[in-house]
Amino acid sequence: MQDHPFHQFSGTDGYVASRALQDVVNVAIALERPLLLKGEPGTGKTLLAHHIAQALGMKMILWNVKSTTKARDGLYTYDTVQRLNDARFGDGDVRDIRHYIKLGPLGRAFASPERLVLLIDEVDKGDIEFPNDLLFELDEMRFHVLETDEWVSAVHRPVVIVTSNSEKELPDAFLRRCVFHYIDFPDEAQMRAIIEVHFPGLSTDLMQSACKIFYGLRDVPGLRKRPSTSELLDWIRALLASGATLSQEDTPSLKNVPFLGALVKMEEDSATLTRHASRPIDARTAGHRFFR
Amino acid sequence: MFLSLFHSLRALKVPVSLTEWLTLLEGLSKGLHNESLDDFYYLSRSVLVKDVVYYDAFDQAFCYCFKDAPIPQDLATRDKIMEWLQSPLAPLQLSPEELAKLEALSLEDLLKELEKILKEQDEAHHGGSKWIGTGGRSPFGFNGSHPMGISFSPERGSGTAALQAFARRYRNLRSDLTLDVRQIGVALKRLRDLRDTGTEEGLDLGATIDKTCKNAGEIDLVFARERENNVRVLLVMDSGGSMDPFRTLSERLFSAANKLNHFKDFRAFYFHNCIYDKLYTNQETDEFVPTGEILHEYAKKYRLIVVGDAAMAPYEMFHYSGTPDYSSASTKGIDWLRQVAEAFPQRAWMNPLPEGSWSGFETVPAVSALFPMFPLTLEGLTRAVRHLL
Numbered sequence: 001m002q003d004h005p006f007h008q009f010s011g012t013d014g015y016v017a018s019r020a021l022q023d024v025v026n027v028a029i030a031l032e033r034p035l036l037l038k039g040e041p042g043t044g045k046t047l048l049a050h051h052i053a054q055a056l057g058m059k060m061i062l063w064n065v066k067s068t069t070k071a072r073d074g075l076y077t078y079d080t081v082q083r084l085n086d087a088r089f090g091d092g093d094v095r096d097i098r099h100y101i102k103l104g105p106l107g108r109a110f111a112s113p114e115r116l117v118l119l120i121d122e123v124d125k126g127d128i129e130f131p132n133d134l135l136f137e138l139d140e141m142r143f144h145v146l147e148t149d150e151w152v153s154a155v156h157r158p159v160v161i162v163t164s165n166s167e168k169e170l171p172d173a174f175l176r177r178c179v180f181h182y183i184d185f186p187d188e189a190q191m192r193a194i195i196e197v198h199f200p201g202l203s204t205d206l207m208q209s210a211c212k213i214f215y216g217l218r219d220v221p222g223l224r225k226r227p228s229t230s231e232l233l234d235w236i237r238a239l240l241a242s243g244a245t246l247s248q249e250d251t252p253s254l255k256n257v258p259f260l261g262a263l264v265k266m267e268e269d270s271a272t273l274t275r276h277a278s279r280p281i282d283a284r285t286a287g288h289r290f291f292r
Numbered sequence: 293m294f295l296s297l298f299h300s301l302r303a304l305k306v307p308v309s310l311t312e313w314l315t316l317l318e319g320l321s322k323g324l325h326n327e328s329l330d331d332f333y334y335l336s337r338s339v340l341v342k343d344v345v346y347y348d349a350f351d352q353a354f355c356y357c358f359k360d361a362p363i364p365q366d367l368a369t370r371d372k373i374m375e376w377l378q379s380p381l382a383p384l385q386l387s388p389e390e391l392a393k394l395e396a397l398s399l400e401d402l403l404k405e406l407e408k409i410l411k412e413q414d415e416a417h418h419g420g421s422k423w424i425g426t427g428g429r430s431p432f433g434f435n436g437s438h439p440m441g442i443s444f445s446p447e448r449g450s451g452t453a454a455l456q457a458f459a460r461r462y463r464n465l466r467s468d469l470t471l472d473v474r475q476i477g478v479a480l481k482r483l484r485d486l487r488d489t490g491t492e493e494g495l496d497l498g499a500t501i502d503k504t505c506k507n508a509g510e511i512d513l514v515f516a517r518e519r520e521n522n523v524r525v526l527l528v529m530d531s532g533g534s535m536d537p538f539r540t541l542s543e544r545l546f547s548a549a550n551k552l553n554h555f556k557d558f559r560a561f562y563f564h565n566c567i568y569d570k571l572y573t574n575q576e577t578d579e580f581v582p583t584g585e586i587l588h589e590y591a592k593k594y595r596l597i598v599v600g601d602a603a604m605a606p607y608e609m610f611h612y613s614g615t616p617d618y619s620s621a622s623t624k625g626i627d628w629l630r631q632v633a634e635a636f637p638q639r640a641w642m643n644p645l646p647e648g649s650w651s652g653f654e655t656v657p658a659v660s661a662l663f664p665m666f667p668l669t670l671e672g673l674t675r676a677v678r679h680l681l
Contacts, residue, residue, distance in 0.1 A: 019334075020334050023334035023335065023338075024338040027319060027324050027334070027335050027339070028338075030324050031315060031318060031324070033315065036342070080495055080497070081495050081513060084500070085511075087511060128477055128481065128554075169477075172307070175342040175343075176309055176311045176342075177311070178342065179315075179338045179339055180338055180341060180342045182344035182347065
């Protein structure tokens with residue numbers, strides 16, 4: 001059954017993958033199952049697919065799911081409007097319906113003569129039934145084009161990566177067919193490795209205090225959106241570009257952090273931070289104890 | 293030899309099916325475990341477990357099967373008890389004489405008795421006098437009338453329980469309920485009012501054919517705007533002490549509505565026991581929005597769904613300032629409820645208590661006179677949705 005050589009994915013120069021992640025990617029490739037990735041926003045779910053493609057030397061097709069996306073859109077669309085227009089103005093070969101069947105991302109991945117990576121990004125953004133509608137296609141790796149009565153089947157089963165932000169529960173039947181991995185938020189040691197990859201030769205002082213402020217910020221209770229890896233990287237980039245310095249105190253106050261806007265994006269959260277900074281910890285919990 | 297892992301996972305309520313098990317065997321036959329325990333761990337976890345909430349249970353099962361760790365008994369037992377206590381009965385109304393008849397045991401006696409019962413009991417018993425259950429005279433369980441009992445309610449309830457058996461709480465209750473959240477989601481999807489407000493234009497095939505025919509075959513394309521759900525929903529949930537047994541249920545409703553991505557707008561607020569001058573935005577902290585402001589902003593445009601047992605102490609509803617905390621409030625609870633009801637013509641009250649027990653509470657009829665009340669079940673939700681349309 002094993003037609004393909006066992007691809008060994010072990011991260012790339014631009015992507016630090018934990019041991020668990022490497023194993024899971026290899027398992028998914030070998031078992032030819034879709035790999036479902038969950039995790040906090042900004043932990044590099046989408047990026048992983050790009051780097052798998054890069055590491056395995058394959059092309060990547062991106063299918064970005066939106067709330068209006070239908071499962072059929074991924075397979076193919078029949079451009080009625082174009083055909084009618086052509087019929088009206090006498091352009092093109094209207095007789096051949098095939099000219100007006102356009103393959104979607106999934107269709108292109110199946111039809112491709114070489115094996116490639118298909119990223120179905122943010123699958124939970126779609127309709128509640130969206131993943132169910134793809135079950136057959138992902139299982140059998142083929143689909144039927146109604147208009148031409150033809151089957152499009154995969155020459156090579158693509159490496160399918162599915163990402164989800166857990167906005168919606170995914171149907172059981174879909175989950176059963178996936179290999180699942182939850183990308184943990186990187187701990188400080190891992191984070192340093194990630195920063196090192198992106199900013200080789202960053203000064204230890206800056207790394208130290210940036211990590212301290214960053215993890216301190218993530219611990220503030222009640223934040224609607226906690227800053228993520230990608231925001232940390234942006235923030236460090238901003239710090240480097242401007243030459244700003246961070247204070248070296250042991251407990252840095254969050255008030256005087258430069259470019260805080262790169263880390264905290266919501267107005268509500270800025271307010272929470274201000275309140276957090278000016279309010280003793282005990283007072284915050286005192287109110288709701290009463291009701292418990 | 294690996295079958296014990298499968299069975300332990302099932303015992304710990306991790307939804308593992310045969311499909312996944314066969315996938316794992318396929319992986320093993322391909323040698324993906326690399327003959328190392330670590331790789332086998334990642335392989336089996338990624339194939340068998342599909343949600344991060346089960347990672348903990350998986351670790352426990354894995355340790356049990358391959359590292360001879362004991363199966364966490366307390367967890368299994370606890371879940372069993374909590375299951376027995378689901379859908380509780382309302383407390384019995386006992387006279388003081390009857391109460392006195394109930395034997396007041398010492399704590400040691402109670403614990404001994406509890407141990408005995410845990411060995412014997414294997415299903416839910418409600419309304420009785422011996423087993424762990426709800427609404428009865430037994431010293432075990434909650435909503436019981438026994439004056440000196442052991443409570444399994446995750447929070448302090450009416451105060452007579454001698455011991456909080458389980459202090460551990462699951463804050464994050466939107467976890468092990470995938471199927472139910474989906475079911476609720478599907479029920480809520482019916483709550484829609486499609487309007488032609490979409491911006492994306494699609495070809496209106498029928499109209500195009502009509503127009504083309506009228507044009508004697510000269511093709512004329514007709515476009516129509518896509519339809520969009522126009523329903524806005526305001527969910528207000530009781531998070532007071534008496535709602536604790538139903539917390540799971542109301543969190544399910546919240547997750548379903550929140551994740552549905554189906555309404556034009558969705559807002560959620562919390563209140564404690566009764567709606568007063570403040571509605572809370574967060575269960576954890578005491579951040580709030582004045583109720584008046586909410587009425588001003590959302591009235592008429594939103595459909596209101598209230599989740600609560602409406603079983604408050606009468607003084608909370610009919611007297612000024614229901615709790616000491618609301619000393620500044622000058623309006624009775626019932627008046628606030630009336631104001632809210634008047635502001636939302638399309639409203640429904642979901643009550644997690646069984647429909648038959650509503651009349652047993654003094655405050656429920658008063659509330660249901662203001663808000664059409666439905667039981668918080670899938671069937672009741674369907675009825676409520678129909679009513680809201």
